[in-house]
Amino acid sequence: MPRAFITGITGQDGFHLAEFLHDKGYDVYGMVKGQNNPRAAKLQEELPFLELVPGDLADLPSLVAALQIAQPDEVYNLGAISFVALSFSQAELTANITGLGVLRMLEAIRMVGGTQNNPIRFYQASSSEMFGKVRETPQTELTPFHPRSPYGCAKVFGHDIVVNYRESYDLFACSGILFNHEGPRRGLEFVTRKVTNAAARIKLGLQHELVMGTLDAKRDWGYAGDYVKGMWMMLQQDQPDDFVLATGETQSVQDLVELSFAAVGIDDWQQYVRQDPKFYRPAEVDLLIGDPAKAKAQLGWEPEVDFSTLIHMMVENDLAIEAAKGR
Ligand code: GDP
Secondary structure: OOEEEEEOOOOHHHHHHHHHHHHOOOEEEEEEOOOOOHHHHHHHHHOOOOEEEEOOOOOHHHHHHHHHHHOOOEEEEOOOOOOHHHHHHOHHHHHHHHHHHHHHHHHHHHHHHOOOOOOOEEEEEEEHHHOOOOOOOOEOOOOOOOOOOHHHHHHHHHHHHHHHHHHHHOOEEEEEEEOOEEOOOOOOOOHHHHHHHHHHHHHOOOOOOEEEOOOOOEEOOEEHHHHHHHHHHHHOOOOOOEEEEOOOOOEEHHHHHHHHHHHOOOOOHHHOEEEOHHHOOOOOOOEOOEOOHHHHHHHOOOOOOOHHHHHHHHHHHHHHHHHHHHO
16 A cells, blocks of 8 residues: 655645545545644544644754654655744744755655665655745746745745755655645635634624724635645656646635625625725735646546635535534
């Protein structure tokens, strides 16, 4: 059986990818940090097949030890400080985990898999946040980066070091430049889930207002379940390469709010939504829209869930969760 090792296993994508690889017949190892990590215990209940291994992206020896246990054919580096707003207040931590963590993982792969003909295939979770103040629209694999947050800067380093290790040491290392991808498992700090959850709670009478930052920013939002498949497809190619995964469509935060409230039968959403500068960011990414043509042509990858279906899926999930809490 092929063996996969995933960092960021307790996050949204870790869950989807672990399920996907398990269905493909992989032995799946997930790296968890910290002592008595409550998210790890919960995840183990949900995914009993998962082998959890201790490790921390800040600690190279722990990564070496984790890879020695897992002996993986494929490593998926999804672990990061991934919330853009938090990266402004914890910039050094973000640089260390989201940026240098990639370098440590590459070094660990070289130590465990060898410096010649290394058999371990590596996937790096790069991000559309690297495009930031976009230089062209839509964004492709060749669009220059102009990150707008410590998170975006750290992801640029991660991306560049993957390309550099691939070119320097002949590693099978791929970087997936994924545009925003969401789903019922998205954390409540991200705007899609914050809004779908609030719409559900307002509908159920559990909450009376939704306090937001900018409504003007535009994102290319897809479904996480579609995107993890693209990660795996990248590692099945003959040659390592970098790919944009995106829907090719863009919506504003306001579109998201309107659609979420409409999904629970509320048309006068303005009545419930207030803006507060505390949710504004020191620098904003105004517009993202990706061009997934290369992934379609070379991988045969295409997103299956469109924005409206995604938001309805998330709202239905939040209605069910919140109604159950109320009982
Ligand atoms: P990001 O694209 O990785 O930053 O994903 P987020 O889901 O955190 O934010 C997407 C966009 O929504 C950004 O432009 C935010 O500034 C905007 N936004 C507006 N209000 C909010 C809010 O209350 N929370 C979050 N997370 N984002 C918000």
